[in-house]
Amino acid sequence: MAADRQTAHQPASTNEMIRIVVVDDDDLVRSGLAAILDLEPDINVVGQGIDGVDVPALVARSRPDVVLMDVRMPRVDGIGATARLTERPGSPAVVVITTFESDDAVHDALLAGARGFVLKRARPEELLAAVRTVARTDCLVFPNAIRRIATTRRTTIKPAWARRLTARERDVLTHVARGQTNAEIAESLVVSVETVKSHLRSLLAKSGSRHRTELVVRCYEAGILG
Amino acid sequence: MKGSGASVRGGVAHVFLAVALCLPLVAGGAMIGVSMVAQDSSELNLWLLTLLAIVFFAVVVWASLLPSVRQVEVSTARALLEYDERALPDVRSPRAWASRRRGVAWLALLVGVGLTVAAAILYLVPFGISLVSFPLSGDSTLTWPGIGKSTHTGSGWHAVWLVGPGLLALAAFLAVLGAAARLLIALAPRVLGPTLAERVGVAAERERVLARANAVARDLHDRLGHTLTAMTVQATAARRLLPTDPQATGRALAAIEELGRRAQADVDGVVRALRDSAKDATPLAGAPAAVDLAEIARALVQESTLDIEFPVPEALHVDHGCAEAAQAVIREALTNATRHGTGSAALRLHSHEQHVYIDVRNPIRHASPTAPQRAGLAGLHERVLLADGQITTGPEGGASWLLTARLPISRPAPTR
Numbered sequence: 001m002a003a004d005r006q007t008a009h010q011p012a013s014t015n016e017m018i019r020i021v022v023v024d025d026d027d028l029v030r031s032g033l034a035a036i037l038d039l040e041p042d043i044n045v046v047g048q049g050i051d052g053v054d055v056p057a058l059v060a061r062s063r064p065d066v067v068l069m070d071v072r073m074p075r076v077d078g079i080g081a082t083a084r085l086t087e088r089p090g091s092p093a094v095v096v097i098t099t100f101e102s103d104d105a106v107h108d109a110l111l112a113g114a115r116g117f118v119l120k121r122a123r124p125e126e127l128l129a130a131v132r133t134v135a136r137t138d139c140l141v142f143p144n145a146i147r148r149i150a151t152t153r154r155t156t157i158k159p160a161w162a163r164r165l166t167a168r169e170r171d172v173l174t175h176v177a178r179g180q181t182n183a184e185i186a187e188s189l190v191v192s193v194e195t196v197k198s199h200l201r202s203l204l205a206k207s208g209s210r211h212r213t214e215l216v217v218r219c220y221e222a223g224i225l226g
Numbered sequence: 227m228k229g230s231g232a233s234v235r236g237g238v239a240h241v242f243l244a245v246a247l248c249l250p251l252v253a254g255g256a257m258i259g260v261s262m263v264a265q266d267s268s269e270l271n272l273w274l275l276t277l278l279a280i281v282f283f284a285v286v287v288w289a290s291l292l293p294s295v296r297q298v299e300v301s302t303a304r305a306l307l308e309y310d311e312r313a314l315p316d317v318r319s320p321r322a323w324a325s326r327r328r329g330v331a332w333l334a335l336l337v338g339v340g341l342t343v344a345a346a347i348l349y350l351v352p353f354g355i356s357l358v359s360f361p362l363s364g365d366s367t368l369t370w371p372g373i374g375k376s377t378h379t380g381s382g383w384h385a386v387w388l389v390g391p392g393l394l395a396l397a398a399f400l401a402v403l404g405a406a407a408r409l410l411i412a413l414a415p416r417v418l419g420p421t422l423a424e425r426v427g428v429a430a431e432r433e434r435v436l437a438r439a440n441a442v443a444r445d446l447h448d449r450l451g452h453t454l455t456a457m458t459v460q461a462t463a464a465r466r467l468l469p470t471d472p473q474a475t476g477r478a479l480a481a482i483e484e485l486g487r488r489a490q491a492d493v494d495g496v497v498r499a500l501r502d503s504a505k506d507a508t509p510l511a512g513a514p515a516a517v518d519l520a521e522i523a524r525a526l527v528q529e530s531t532l533d534i535e536f537p538v539p540e541a542l543h544v545d546h547g548c549a550e551a552a553q554a555v556i557r558e559a560l561t562n563a564t565r566h567g568t569g570s571a572a573l574r575l576h577s578h579e580q581h582v583y584i585d586v587r588n589p590i591r592h593a594s595p596t597a598p599q600r601a602g603l604a605g606l607h608e609r610v611l612l613a614d615g616q617i618t619t620g621p622e623g624g625a626s627w628l629l630t631a632r633l634p635i636s637r638p639a640p641t642r
Contacts, residue, residue: 025528026452028481032459035474039466074528099455100447121458124466 018135021047021058023081024070024097029120033068033097036124043131052076055085064092065135069114071098071105079108086113086210093134095141107149110217113210116141117149140213143179150220161206162222169206170224172199177216177225233308237407240306241343244410247333248340254282293320296329296418303332303414313415315428324421332417339406350399357392361385442499449492457485491518491541516543519582522553523575530560532588535572542577545636551613552584552633558606559586559629566590567627577635584631587622 020037022045024030030048038045047062049055052069053076059067067085071078082094096109096117106117115134118127118141130141140146165173168189175185182200186193200212209215219225258279262272289295297317304314319325360368366381368388379385420428464478498516519542527534544552556573563571563586571588603619610617615633622628 026456028456028485029459032456032463032478032481035463035478036459036466039470099451120455124462 016042017044018042018066018131019044019046019062019064020066020068020131020135021045021049021062021064021092022068023049023052023055023058023073023078024068025050025073026070029070029097033120033127036127037068037131040128043128052078052081052084055081059085059092066131067092067094068118068131069094069096069109071096071103071109071117077105078114079105079112082109082114083112095130095134101145101148107153107217110146110149110213113214115211115213116146118142137181138212139181140176140179140216143177143216146213146216147177147220147225150217151226153221154223155221159222161208162219162224164206165203165224169199169203172196173203173215173219173225176200176203176212177219233411234404234407236306236308237411238403240303240410241339241403241406243302243306244336244340244406245344245347246340248337248344251286251337252341252344258282290330290333291326292329293326295333296320296325299329299332299336299418303410303418307411307414309414314418315420315424318420318424318427322421322423324423328418328421332414335410335413335417339410343403343406346399346402350395350402354392354395354399357388357395360388360392442496445499446492446496449495450489453485453489453492457482457489460485487541491543517546517549518542519544519549519552520575522549523556523573526553526556526560527573530564530571532560532564532567533570534560535570537574539575539577542575542582543635544577544582544633547613548582548633548635551609551615552582552631554609555584555606555617555629555631555633556586558603559584559588562603562629563588563627580635582633582635584629584633586629588627589625590621590627 020043022030022034022037024033027050030050034045034048037043046064047058049058051073055067055069055076069078069082073081076084078096082096085091085094094109094114096106096114097120098106098117099120101119110117116130118130122130126142133139133141171189172185175188180188182193182196186196189196203209203215204211207215207218209218216225258275262275262279297320300314300317303309304311317325357368360379361382364381366379366385367376368379368385369376379388460478460481464475464482467475467478495516520539521541523536524538527536560571560573567588567590571586574583574585574587576583607617610631610633613633615631617629617631619627619629
């Protein structure tokens, strides 16, 4: 499981409980999301926070697999809290929650290490899918939504690493951006899973990304992905 | 472009207006001119007539430079030439000389067009009619109008060819009329349109309106967006909790109810802002633009690093002045509590008989406040007095500090 650098944290296996904390400064949003999540048999809400300031202590105390994090909070926002959290190995996966899809902060949070984002008003099925995806797999959460957010922020100058990608790496990248698993990518490209993982390692290293979400966002920005 | 039949008809109407406009000038000028060249004029008469000519000319110039000239011209041109407000906007600064110059220029153009068309009417129309009707007149010698020369044409069928030039003369008149109409239509936006200063003013105004609309949209998007999101999340929770946890469902429903009220207040606020921006630029002085003080207090409490006990009251609508003073009071009290207290405070906010009451109580380390705190409080006292309120501060018992303030929810509009 060393394909993605961030996943020193082991994704929970399918029959394990997903431990989650919800961080949002709006009481009603936080308690509502916590109630929705806690009703699921495989999800356990192990903590709640009202500001990014609370996150390190909260995570240390309740050891969650997933942190559901508001982007806009009064003292330390979701971007700062995510960056601080994900710089340590073995950190939980962060899913950013947002009121507005067009929020620039969501984009920044994805580059700060969040694995994905969900609209607060999303249907519960989507919210649960996002939580389960980041807890149990390495895959992208809602690849189309990530594409929408990242393609609006194209850089004009192509970074140097973008020119150093091999043709095979680009193939792998295209499939990663569609939200496929390593096994699915291996099947499509008719190679072994180990080969896919090795290409991914190289992609992450070249782009300086923590995980595939960040890789995909950076590649959209650099214009490597359409 | 204005080339349609309808607007050419309007242009023709404007041309006839121009003809009517030049008639008094022609009449006045002709009267004075004829009198002056008359043979029997004495020296004195000549002087008087010159004086009269000067006065007449001065009056014409003065009248054409009146600020209202361009305003009348613009509204007439808009009505007859069918231009809209974008091509011919309202005159914003009629007194400016640039504006008056445009008014005079258009007036001169109208007089010029009027004279030309009047000449065409007086010459081409009778000429054409007389030629066309000549064969029926029984005469055999045609006297060309204007030239005075005569031609023997014969009568009846021999003179039928005269119908051709006659119709040509009438067609020429119509052509002059049409050309004049098109000329007015083409030149109106250029001559009568906004001056540079007015264009700049219009652009600035448009920018202000856009900025205001943007601010309102942003406000709606942010506030209502958050409220509706919280409502949606709570509704989802309520639906999912319903089979297993009626009590939690009840709590979620109560939250939805409260959020519904908040959304209504948000919408009210936005509608009020829209109305204000529809009325002139700024809200009228003293207009009761209500603000939810409970919301402000909640934000201040959230900002603070203190552990604050604050039972959030229901929406507490106060006018802007009151909200600003109350905000200053709460902020100062919380700042002081942070500086001199022990990390906690209790804030109470309620309204009674057109006043809001603010109580902030916090435990303190020392019994007497230090000098900087007193300086801050002095400023606050002044501020509250200006808002027609009252404020008292002081130790309560040995270990606690109490600030109480009373502010009127709204004040009558200040007289200006």
